[in-house]
Amino acid sequence: MARTHSLTGGRGESGTRAPGRAPITARTLRTDAWWAYPASTFMVLLAFVVYSTYAALANRDYYADPYLSPFYSPCLSTHCGAVPGSAGAPHLGWFGTWWIITPAVIILIFPLGFRLTCYYYRKAYYRAFWLSPPACAVPEPRRRYTGETWFPLILQNIHRYFFYAAVAFNLVLTWDAVIAFDFDGHIGIGVGSAVLVINAVLLWLYTLSCHACRHAVGGRINNFSRHPVRYWLWTWVSRINPIHGRLAWASLVWVALTDLYVRLDAAGVLHDPRFV
Amino acid sequence: MGYQLNLRIWRGDATAGGLVGYPVTVEEGEVVLDAVHRVQATQAGDLAVRWNCKAGKCGSCSAEINGRPRLMCMARLSALPRDAVTVTPLRTFPVIRDLVCDVSFNYRKAQQIPSFTPPTDLAAGEYRMRQADVERSQEFRKCIECWLCQDVCHVIRDHEDNKVAFAGPRLFIRHAELDMHPLDTLDRRTQLREAHGIGLCNITKCCTEVCPENIHITDNAIIPMKERVVDRRYDPLRRLFPNWRHKPQPDGGQP
Numbered sequence: 001m002a003r004t005h006s007l008t009g010g011r012g013e014s015g016t017r018a019p020g021r022a023p024i025t026a027r028t029l030r031t032d033a034w035w036a037y038p039a040s041t042f043m044v045l046l047a048f049v050v051y052s053t054y055a056a057l058a059n060r061d062y063y064a065d066p067y068l069s070p071f072y073s074p075c076l077s078t079h080c081g082a083v084p085g086s087a088g089a090p091h092l093g094w095f096g097t098w099w100i101i102t103p104a105v106i107i108l109i110f111p112l113g114f115r116l117t118c119y120y121y122r123k124a125y126y127r128a129f130w131l132s133p134p135a136c137a138v139p140e141p142r143r144r145y146t147g148e149t150w151f152p153l154i155l156q157n158i159h160r161y162f163f164y165a166a167v168a169f170n171l172v173l174t175w176d177a178v179i180a181f182d183f184d185g186h187i188g189i190g191v192g193s194a195v196l197v198i199n200a201v202l203l204w205l206y207t208l209s210c211h212a213c214r215h216a217v218g219g220r221i222n223n224f225s226r227h228p229v230r231y232w233l234w235t236w237v238s239r240i241n242p243i244h245g246r247l248a249w250a251s252l253v254w255v256a257l258t259d260l261y262v263r264l265d266a267a268g269v270l271h272d273p274r275f276v
Numbered sequence: 277m278g279y280q281l282n283l284r285i286w287r288g289d290a291t292a293g294g295l296v297g298y299p300v301t302v303e304e305g306e307v308v309l310d311a312v313h314r315v316q317a318t319q320a321g322d323l324a325v326r327w328n329c330k331a332g333k334c335g336s337c338s339a340e341i342n343g344r345p346r347l348m349c350m351a352r353l354s355a356l357p358r359d360a361v362t363v364t365p366l367r368t369f370p371v372i373r374d375l376v377c378d379v380s381f382n383y384r385k386a387q388q389i390p391s392f393t394p395p396t397d398l399a400a401g402e403y404r405m406r407q408a409d410v411e412r413s414q415e416f417r418k419c420i421e422c423w424l425c426q427d428v429c430h431v432i433r434d435h436e437d438n439k440v441a442f443a444g445p446r447l448f449i450r451h452a453e454l455d456m457h458p459l460d461t462l463d464r465r466t467q468l469r470e471a472h473g474i475g476l477c478n479i480t481k482c483c484t485e486v487c488p489e490n491i492h493i494t495d496n497a498i499i500p501m502k503e504r505v506v507d508r509r510y511d512p513l514r515r516l517f518p519n520w521r522h523k524p525q526p527d528g529g530q531p
Binding site: 014015016018019020021022023024028029030031032119122123126127132133136137139140143144145146147148149153154157158159160211212214215219220222223224225231241242 | 286288290291292293340342343344345357362364365367368369370371377406408409428430431433434435436437438455456457458460473475476477478479480481482485486492495499500502503504505506507509510511
């Protein structure tokens with residue numbers, strides 16, 4: 001046998017080097033590519049943040065009849081339709097002419113809040129951005145840790161309210177998908193119609209597989225046999241809940257691609273092919 | 277077909293120690309515990325290692341293999357690098373010697389959780405439950421208490437000071453098992469939040485990743501219990517319109 005190296009733990013250390021624990025100086029002994037998940041998560045989320053910030057602040061090219069970008073739906077400002085690439089955009093007019101900046105910021109707080117407080121995304125960004133921890137059995141860099149017990153992270157506990165808002169938004173985006181088949185009063189099918197339908201389906205699956213949804217429909221009760229309808233709902237949500245993370249990524253990427261498609265169509269860069 | 281493996285085992289105690297390399301011949305199909313036993317039998321008779329069933333059911337042989345918390349008896353050598361494998365004790369708990377740790381922290385936390393408390397008007401043998409009502413809790417009964425989830429949890433692994441106010445994933449599923457039981461009469465949410473620190477968990481799912489019993493610790497226990505704590509503590513609507521049937525607290529007080 002051969003002693004490869006001798007290590008002595010330093011007193012006053014914390015974490016895996018705390019007194020009493022095996023004095024091993026290596027921060028981690030993992031030899032696999034543990035950094036791949038946080039690195040790829042960081043890149044994809046950063047790309048989405050950059051693109052969505054641009055798309056929201058651009059304040060143009062978000063409507064190509066009959067397609068409305070999900071980043072601007074529902075359009076609550078009377079300015080909708082008055083900027084280039086938005087002519088004819090349906091709007092509710094709740095925010096009058098006094099609202100002079102992009103109407104996207106009025107609504108994006110809700111889907112943004114839903115994803116920020118989502119139990120899956122919490123894992124993703126805690127690992128990729130906070131490095132808390134970057135990977136399992138890989139130490140985090142900070143000496144102090146309070147988790148979700150203090151402001152602002154204690155606000156993660158209002159996830160269910162963002163879930164309720166997400167359901168309302170999904171209803172609106174489903175309506176957008178329906179009217180994406182309305183071409184000047186005639187029913188038709190374009191590539192954009194399919195894009196908006198897929199967008200709505202993915203968002204519904206992501207929303208309904210949410211842990212807050214699972215809790216609301218039946219998770220909080222203990223006697224399933226006395227609540228057969230809620231048990232049935234809970235069972236269905238439980239079936240799609242294990243793929244909540246994959247649905248989170250799919251719906252995130254697709255909503256950005258949907259906006260990009262509508263944006264390019266509205267800007268005249270591409271022409272929407274029609275099947276019917 | 278056998279091959280030569282450089283098995284690096286951490287030897288020492290709380291004061292000093294290091295990785296010691298042992299060249300050992302291993303066979304296809306063997307697990308890490310087989311190799312450790314061969315080293316113990318042929319080269320290091322004083323090597324301290326805890327083990328029992330060699331079948332992944334007793335939870336004794338927990339260690340960190342190439343830096344990842346695993347059961348030595350369930351870690352196939354064919355799935356590890358053929359040149360060198362490193363085995364260390366669990367790095368969250370005090371080491372006693374070599375690969376043996378003092379895991380009494382977990383038992384102290386377990387003692388703090390009130391046991392199953394059925395209704396006082398039901399005698400033993402009178403409990404009647406539907407399968408649908410108990411199947412959620414049955415998943416948590418698979419736990420073999422190997423403490424791998426406790427070991428990998430960064431809340432205590434990286435922060436020794438959190439051990440005072442944090443129970444860990446294994447004890448969270450114990451809370452969930454009891455709180456979701458249709459005949460348990462205690463409201464365990466206050467203890468779970470205040471004394472056992474479920475708010476410190478940030479859902480990074482490492483406990484689920486390392487569980488040898490494939491218990492969905494995060495999705496089926498921790499997150500549902502976090503939502504139940506939200507019901508009680510953080511949701512203004514649930515606080516305005518609470519469930520009229522209050523369960524008593526473990527300490528006998530009212531919610």
